[in-house]
Amino acid sequence: MGRCLQCGDVVHQITKTHTGSLLTVSLLCDTGHTTVWNSQQHPEGNVMLCAAVLFAGATYSRFHQICQFIGLQVPSQRTFFRIQENFLYPAVHRAWLTEKDRTQEELQTDKDVCLIGDARCDSPGYSAKYSTYILMHSPSNKIVDFEVVQVSEVPVHSLCIIWPIPLHGGKDLRKRLVLTTQN
């Protein structure tokens, strides 16, 4: 970067700026040409980076710590959460609704369906007030539906049979068997 890419003259000023993980280098030569170089072709690399952290189940603090060790510039924590809130969560929600409708449509055509229920409370060490209760289709391991419920509402039976099973969208699965673990 010591020479101008346009005329070959000596570069006397190099300016580096970061936009999250995007590095922009501006070169100013003695003739007056300004050349701008970006480390990424598109600035959405920051969104992709935040998506990768979220979908890998990692935390921002651990991700940031790793990047600090190797001197890699990344979006700030504030930007990370804003990208999650504005882009990633809505995208995940839309994908989930599409997948849920597709799965429930598939189950409508099956005569007998085996669903397995399980609940997951919040992290160990905290008072578990809420729990995510999940219904999963046994052979395919597809999530049919889930609800965030208070812990006191979670069934305590190790086995129960529900007939029919009301699902979101007014759909009913008739003649169905549900197995659920004790929670």
Ligand SMILES: [Zn+2]
């Ligand atoms: Zn030049």
